[in-house]
Amino acid sequence: MATPDTRTQILDAAEQLFAENGYRGTSIRAITKLAGANLAAVGYHFGSKAELMAAVARRVVEPITAAQCAGLDRLLARTPDPSAGELVEAFAGPLFDEMPAGDEGGARTSRLIVTILSDPAEEARSWTGPAEDSVRERYFAAFARVLPGLSPEELWFRMRGIFAVTAVDRLQVHQRPSPGCASPVAGEAARRWAITFLTAAMNAPPPGT
Amino acid sequence: MATPDTRTQILDAAEQLFAENGYRGTSIRAITKLAGANLAAVGYHFGSKAELMAAVARRVVEPITAAQCAGLDRLLARTPDPSAGELVEAFAGPLFDEMPAGDEGGARTSRLIVTILSDPAEEARSWTGPAEDSVRERYFAAFARVLPGLSPEELWFRMRGIFAVTAVDRLQVHQRPSPGCASPVAGEAARRWAITFLTAAMNAPPPGT
DNA sequence: GTTTGAATGAAACGAACGTATGAATAAAAC
């Protein structure tokens, strides 16, 4: 295969290093060195380090958002009243499926997403666009129809829960000391576990009082 | 009240700034300035920035771990076979209760915990001690008795889910665009919602096949 | 062949960082 252009190689290197070391923990010197490019190439192709991160974030998040949107379309075309479990699968599934090749079980991409969303810097708020907001609102409306007993606030809470479980699971956080329990859970198993876990959680009756 | 000593003021300032800006986003110059102390005071009292972070992490995590441990003791003293919901409450409750005064709804402390656990730096692994591992193993054993149908791997997955939901919820992540939905959810409501959500999730039957 | 424009390269800038040093200060011990 032909070696990709400098811009793509910088994007690849940045995605890897941002995921491994965080935004602030990654220097553009390290990125350009890994990409085999010159230090000034980041400024030339992207303008600044922050804009490079925004480009990386877009490239990672966009296929996930698109798959979530398409999954909801497909589901609603099949039945106007999907179950909560079907909605959970359509929403959370892409967080497992839309992982680029070479990413061991999505761990790297998950870590990158958490890096993006948990970065305290103000500029990180602009790393994702309005498309994510819109697809979340569509799912919110769909869930609201299936779970009419929930207040909007509690439903938002539960939707954040979906995201939290799928994203945080694959941080190496809580590396269990128990032996015989390989750290990176097989992707397919984690997917099944997450959907089982979250479907039951979404279907929980609202707390009385 | 008497003004606390320099060491405590540095700890307070560091806790606030680490939570707001992350570890790498916080300089010891900013910490000592906020604390009203000299730049060299961090080196004198703690040795280095990393050791200061470790001290902050210990001070934040220790009461939570202790409350989780005491809650489990109390629960097991009352009944040898607690329900999954009771275990969830004992485990997740302290993540809502053990928040210091002045921390609006635990948002700051939650953000600090996520900062600690999601920091990619290797040194971050030493920011928490073995006490957290031990209490997690005790809860694991207790959950394993209540949910005998789950494989150890899936049970660990679900316990990570408890942590994920309680910690991530209070990041300002996913600031919803919907109006009339105040961003910092009232602490008591979030606590109820989380326990309802997580109890149902823990009780989910294991996926067939 | 010359010109043009995009892309790359080497080098430097100023700023901010963590850390170390040694003097100054204050309180306690003797």
Add this chain to the structure above:
DNA sequence: GTTTTATTCATACGTTCGTTTCATTCAAAC
């Protein structure tokens, strides 16, 4: 009153960072 010990202070060091500048390369257009 003197000595000792524990802090605090001002300052400097060396490094790394993001960014900028300007020269150079090179293929395409003319």
